[in-house]
Amino acid sequence: MAPAMYSRFIRFLQEDLALSSSSIAIALRHLEQDPGPLPMILWQYGLITIEQLEQIYDWLESA
DSSP states (O other), X not given: OOHXXXXXXHHHHHHTSOOOHHHHHHHHHHXXXXXXXXXXXXXXXXXXXHHHHHHHHHHHHHO
């Protein structure tokens, strides 16, 4: 993901889905140990709901 897109994505997570910075940081730490798509990491660790996961993929498709 390009840096500008990554910034917009993080802003979307914080502003639209109300994810805390600490939740995002936890997911990023897990991502380093177990590479995969960030949305799936967020969901697998219970940081977002399945509905939020769908919102994320909808956002990614339209971005």
